[in-house]
Amino acid sequence: DAKTTQPPSMDCAEGRAANLPCNHSTISGNEYVYWYRQIHSQGPQYIIHGLKNNETNEMASLIITEDRKSSTLILPHATLRDTAVYYCIGSWGKFQFGAGTQVVVTP
């Protein structure tokens, strides 16, 4: 699995877009980039994943740089319920989580 680096924390105003960066410079060609979030002490929740192309679903958008060394998760209109720890993972199957980014959405 690729080693990933994320900022430890970030704040976001409710209703604004939240842009969460992730560096994965050691990612290999067959490793997907996955994003999960964990709200309080619940099990992690899948958000989105991608290989090379940008992806969008009902929760978020994922922008992957052309060289695949970094990516950005975009929450288009953050709500208070988006307050959570967000994890970026580069994996072919082992799925090793790092420390993640604590996102706090404020009113």
Next chain:
Amino acid sequence: NAGVTQTPKFRVLKTGQSMTLLCAQDMNHEYMYWYRQDPGMGLRLIHYSVGEGTTAKGEVPDGYNVSRLKKQNFLLGLESAAPSQTSVYFCASRGLLLSYEQYFGPGTRLTVT
């Protein structure tokens, strides 16, 4: 579908006791995982399995054993519990293809006194 279930939800052990945590999935997934999460920290991979009858070590395997005798079940054993193993344990499963995501269970909160 129940998804991924974990048994028990809570447990208190004394140092030196043994126990087994059960993870079950009904999605016919090939991969299964065991993680631990200590307060204020991210998840750390203990062991994982890429199919029935197989197991592999993760980041923090010491003090734990696992078995995958049936495809739908992944057991995590603590032979001699230590206070350092006090943690929340999460199980996850996923399908075979590289593009498939993980599904997580609700967690087991274990305290070793």
